[in-house]
Amino acid sequence: MTRVLKSAEEIEHLLLADVRQQRHCDKVEAIRIGRCQPDEDNNRANWKVVSVDPGAASREFAGAAVMIAMDRLQREVSLIPWE
DSSP states (O other): OOOEEEOHHHHHHHHHHHHHTSTTOTTOOEEEEEEOOOOGGGTTOSEEEEEEEOTTSOHHHHHHHHHHHHHHHHHHEEEOOOO
16 A cells, blocks of 8 residues: 655644544644654654643543554555655
8 A cells, every 4th residue: 555645744633633533632732743764663654653742631541542543644644755
């Protein structure tokens, strides 16, 4: 499957929208991603989540929701390469 190329801001927005739909996670404030080397631990994606601001949401629920959303999106989306 070919991954769609997106900017970091677009991926962060997709992650945040996905996470906010999960139970007890509508108050998550922000998610930041960073570039990384593709490997087995990150579904061969070139990005990973580097920080989560859970806001008023439970850290446990937010962390679990981020892991699920990241796993799915890493299979579908690649970060636009630097030029």
